[in-house]
Structure formats: structure tokens, C-alpha cells
Amino acid sequence: MARKSAPQPTASTRDRILDAAVLRFARHSYEETKLRDIASDVGVDVAYVHRCFGSKQHLFAEALTATTQFDRILASAGDDLAGALARKIVTRNAAANANEVEPLDIVIRSLCSAEATDVMRKFMLRDVIGPISRKLDDSATRRAALITAFLAGVSTFRNVLRVEELRQAKGGELEKMIAKAIKWMIGEDTTAETGLSAT
Amino acid sequence: MARKSAPQPTASTRDRILDAAVLRFARHSYEETKLRDIASDVGVDVAYVHRCFGSKQHLFAEALTATTQFDRILASAGDDLAGALARKIVTRNAAANANEVEPLDIVIRSLCSAEATDVMRKFMLRDVIGPISRKLDDSATRRAALITAFLAGVSTFRNVLRVEELRQAKGGELEKMIAKAIKWMIGEDTTAETGLSAT
DNA sequence: CCAGGTAGTCAACAACGGTTGATATAGATC
DNA sequence: GATCTATATCAACCGTTGTTGACTACCTGG
Numbered sequence: 001m002a003r004k005s006a007p008q009p010t011a012s013t014r015d016r017i018l019d020a021a022v023l024r025f026a027r028h029s030y031e032e033t034k035l036r037d038i039a040s041d042v043g044v045d046v047a048y049v050h051r052c053f054g055s056k057q058h059l060f061a062e063a064l065t066a067t068t069q070f071d072r073i074l075a076s077a078g079d080d081l082a083g084a085l086a087r088k089i090v091t092r093n094a095a096a097n098a099n100e101v102e103p104l105d106i107v108i109r110s111l112c113s114a115e116a117t118d119v120m121r122k123f124m125l126r127d128v129i130g131p132i133s134r135k136l137d138d139s140a141t142r143r144a145a146l147i148t149a150f151l152a153g154v155s156t157f158r159n160v161l162r163v164e165e166l167r168q169a170k171g172g173e174l175e176k177m178i179a180k181a182i183k184w185m186i187g188e189d190t191t192a193e194t195g196l197s198a199t
Numbered sequence: 200m201a202r203k204s205a206p207q208p209t210a211s212t213r214d215r216i217l218d219a220a221v222l223r224f225a226r227h228s229y230e231e232t233k234l235r236d237i238a239s240d241v242g243v244d245v246a247y248v249h250r251c252f253g254s255k256q257h258l259f260a261e262a263l264t265a266t267t268q269f270d271r272i273l274a275s276a277g278d279d280l281a282g283a284l285a286r287k288i289v290t291r292n293a294a295a296n297a298n299e300v301e302p303l304d305i306v307i308r309s310l311c312s313a314e315a316t317d318v319m320r321k322f323m324l325r326d327v328i329g330p331i332s333r334k335l336d337d338s339a340t341r342r343a344a345l346i347t348a349f350l351a352g353v354s355t356f357r358n359v360l361r362v363e364e365l366r367q368a369k370g371g372e373l374e375k376m377i378a379k380a381i382k383w384m385i386g387e388d389t390t391a392e393t394g395l396s397a398t
Numbered sequence: 399c400c401a402g403g404t405a406g407t408c409a410a411c412a413a414c415g416g417t418t419g420a421t422a423t424a425g426a427t428c
Numbered sequence: 429g430a431t432c433t434a435t436a437t438c439a440a441c442c443g444t445t446g447t448t449g450a451c452t453a454c455c456t457g458g
Contacts, residue, residue, distance in 0.1 A: 013435080029311040031230045034415065045437050050417065111355055112228040112308050121360050129364070145356065145364035146376060153352020156310055157344065161320050165328070165344035177345060177384075184383045185376075212405075233445065244407050249447065 014052050016042045021063045026105035030060060030113035061119045064106055065127070073103065074131050081135055082186060085151060086179035090172075103128070108156045124148065136186060147185050154178060213251050215241050220262045225304035229259060229312035260318045263305055264326070272302065273330050280334055281385060284346070285378035288353055289371075302327070307355045323347065335385060346384050353377060 020041040024033045035056060039046040053059035077084035088102065107124065110116040133144030157163045166174065219240040223232045234255060238245045252258035276283035287302065306323065309315040332343030356362045365373065 029313065031228075032313055036415070047418080047438080048436055056416065109311050111310050112312070112359055114228065114231055117360060121362060124360065124362065129362070142364045142373065143376070145362055146353065146380070149352040149356040149362075149365060150349050150380075151352070152355065153348040153350070154345065156351065156355075157348040160311055161316060161323065163320060163323065163328070163344055163348075165341045166348060174341065177342070181345070181349075181380065181384055185380055235445075246408080247406055255446065
């Protein structure tokens with residue numbers, strides 16, 4: 001998942017800037033991420049960062065698309081889509097400070113930045129909700145969107161808000177819950193009934 | 200849900216500032232919300248806004264607590280907790296531009312602002328996850344947290360990201376899905392199995 | 399009438415952060 | 429060697445925004 005971390009003999013400066021940007025945007029919100037920081041990560045001048053990508057927004061957009069390949073996860077998921085997604089969400093504390101960037105990291109960091117919103121909505125539909133919905137049988141885009149929202153919500157509570165209750169993975173209990181929730185959403189056919197109280 | 204919108208003959212300016220702040224924070228992110236805007240909403244000077252609340256962060260904190268009374272919703276929910284929550288999430292387009300502020304509005308707008316995070320985590324635990332978990336039978340704090348994360352995720356996708364697939368409420372289908380998902384999470388006992396594929 | 403606190407204004411600071419234009423350096427091409 | 433382009437730097441601009449301190453207006457109690 002780490003993007004081209006071993007710089008080729010000739011890793012163009014532009015690429016190195018992009019790498020640094022990905023990392024920054026994955027750990028801080030859009031506003032918190034300053035071009036000057038990215039620049040000094042790479043060891044170049046701010047002006048060059050700007051010039052290379054045209055604007056902060058453009059850089060953000062490129063960083064966003066560069067991150068994920070969500071479909072790769074889905075491809076390797078086999079028929080246990082729910083399990084794969086759940087694992088992807090929970091497995092992470094291990095490589096906490098590594099230079100790894102998980103699919104939704106950038107999204108959840110900037111969910112509320114108006115300046116980043118437009119870029120992200122398109123991205124989410126094309127690169128996340130799309131693939132998931134394709135994985136589901138029929139044209140279940142809404143279910144895919146719901147699942148994605150669930151994933152984003154949980155990720156945010158875990159990694160941004162850092163709500164303790166969603167961080168301890170004692171005995172994989174949490175992961176199991178998430179997996180089952182997703183599985184349930186996948187299987188939702190406006191027929192099944194499982195909960196406690198009747199509507 | 201609108202906070203004391205009919206200003207008493209003597210609605211102290213401080214209160215009016217707080218009201219304006221609530222509204223701003225519920226519609227824009229922490230960074231986007233400028234003290235100067237709030238000030239001009241009320242018709243006072245920025246300096247006074249600052250002086251009244253000590254700092255932007257303090258103002259945010261007060262706005263946050265002033266908003267919700269989540270437990271009120273839960274109290275009126277009867278035994279259909281899932282239904283009540285789902286309705287709360289989806290019912291909203293109607294009074295879109297009204298001066299109404301829904302429970303999670305402020306939270307989902309600033310989910311990723313580092314400066315707002317600490318304030319919010321405490322708030323979420325005390326005023327949202329807490330009440331929900333109390334409503335559940337046993338000490339199911341984790342399930343409550345999961346449900347809350349789900350609610351936040353869906354709300355964000357609806358109102359901040361504005362993902363179309365989660366906005367159309369044709370025939371209440373979406374609301375039903377959400378209700379069932381929550382109901383399922385409530386009923387989760389690491390036993391039930393409902394989805395398509397086996398783990 | 400005066401002291402004193404409350405409610406509020408005004409101007410300015412200080413720091414930040416994206417953006418810009420003019421300039422330097424170096425390698426390739428002719 | 430002269431020129432041209434890609435790569436990069438430097439300094440400065442310009443708007444924004446939270447914050448501060450000094451100052452004004454007003455009402456109240458003595």
C-alpha cells in the first residue's frame with residue numbers, strides 16, 4: 001500500500017512531492033496540510049510545489065487518486081467482501097506510524113473541508129462506491145454507498161476522533177462485528193428481519 | 200430543535216452570539232467558521248465575540264453542548280430505537296434551509312479539525328454514545344459507538360459530501376435500510392448470521 | 399454629581415499560507 | 429560558444445483570522 005517508497009535512481013522531484021503530499025493528507029486535514037510542510041519534507045521550495053501542481057486543490061486531487069486502488073482490495077477479497085473490508089478497517093494499528101496509506105485515510109481526514117469536498121465526492125463515487133457496487137450482484141449502488149459511509153464513519157471514529165471503544169481489537173471481536181454489519185448490509189433485501197424490536 | 204429562536208425581550212447578546220455560532224458551526228467546518236462572520240450575524244464587533252467566550256475553541260465547545268440533548272430523542276423513541284434514529288438522520292431535507300440544527304450537524308462538519316477533535320470526542324462519548332448505550336440492554340458501549348459511527352458516516356455522506364445515492368428518499372426505502380442496519384447492530388450478539396457469503 | 403462596573407467599539411498586531419513573478423542554474427541542441 | 433528549455437530558488441505580496449489592549453457609552457448605586 002506504500003506508494004513507490006523506494007525512490008528510483010531517478011524519482012522525479014514531482015513524484016517525490018506527490019508522495020510527501022499523500023502522506024501529509026493522510027495524516028492531517030486539508031487545512032492543516034500546508035504546502036510549505038510538503039515542500040520541506042522533500043527539501044524544495046514552496047513555490048516549486050505550487051508550480052508543479054498548479055494549486056493546492058490540484059495537488060490534493062492527485063494525492064487522492066494516487067492513493068487507493070480500492071478495486072485491488074476488492075479483487076483479492078474473493079467472495080468474502082465483508083470480511084475483507086472489515087479487516088482493512090481494523091488492521092492498521094500495527095503499522096501505525098509506518099509510511100503506509102490506507103484507502104480511506106485521505107478521505108476521512110478531510111471529510112469536512114469544503115474546498116476538498118467536490119474533489120472527493122467524485123473520487124468516492126468513481127473509486128470506492130463504484131467498485132463495491134460492481135462487486136454486489138445487481139445495481140445496488142445505494143447499498144454500496146451505505147456500506148462506504150459506514151466504513152468512513154467507523155474509520156473516522158477510530159483514527160480521527162480516536163474513540164477508544166472502536167480501537168481495542170480484543171479477540172477480533174470488533175472486526176467480527178464490522179464484518180457482520182457489512183455482510184448484513186450486503187444481504188439487505190427489504191425482507192430480512194433480525195433485530196430486537198419490531199418496527 | 201431550534202435553540203431559543205424567539206429572542207426574549209432581553210436575549211442577552213451573549214446568547215444571540217451563541218445561537219449564531221451554533222448555526223454557523225452546523226453548516227460549515229471549524230476552520231470555515233470565522234468569528235467575524237458570527238459577529239456580523241449578530242451585529243457586534245469580532246472583539247466582543249472573542250471576549251465573551253474566551254477563544255474560538257471555547258465558543259465551539261459551548262455551541263456543541265448547546266445543540267443536542269440527544270437523550271431527548273432517545274427518550275421519545277420508545278422501543279423503536281432504530282426507527283427513531285433512522286428517521287432523525289433522513290428527515291431533514293424538508294427543513295433544509297431552516298434555522299434548525301440537528302444533533303449531529305456540528306459534529307459531522309468538523310469531524311476532521313484537529314483543533315475541534317478533543318472537544319468533540321468528549322462530547323460524543325458523554326452526550327451521544329453514552330445515552331445510546333444506556334438505552335441498550337447491557338454495557339454495550341462498543342455497539343453504541345459503532346452505531347454512532349454509522350450515523351455520523353451516513354450523515355456526513357448525505358449532508359457534507361452530498362452523495363446523491365444517500366439523499367433520495369424514494370418511498371422511504373433508504374430510511375428503512377438505515378433503520379434495519381441499526382436494528383441489526385443493536386441485535387448483534389456474535390451469534391446471528393444473515394449475509395450472503397460465509398466467513 | 400460621581401465612582402464603578404457592564405456592554406461594547408476600534409484599530410492594530412502578528413502570524414500564517416497560498417500564490418506570483420523575476421531570477422538563477424544546468425543540461426541539451428544547434 | 430550561444431541559445432533554449434526544464435528545473436528550481438528567492439523574496440515578496442496579499443488576504444485572512446484569531447487575538448489583544450486601549451478606549452467609549454451607558455447605566456446603576458451611593
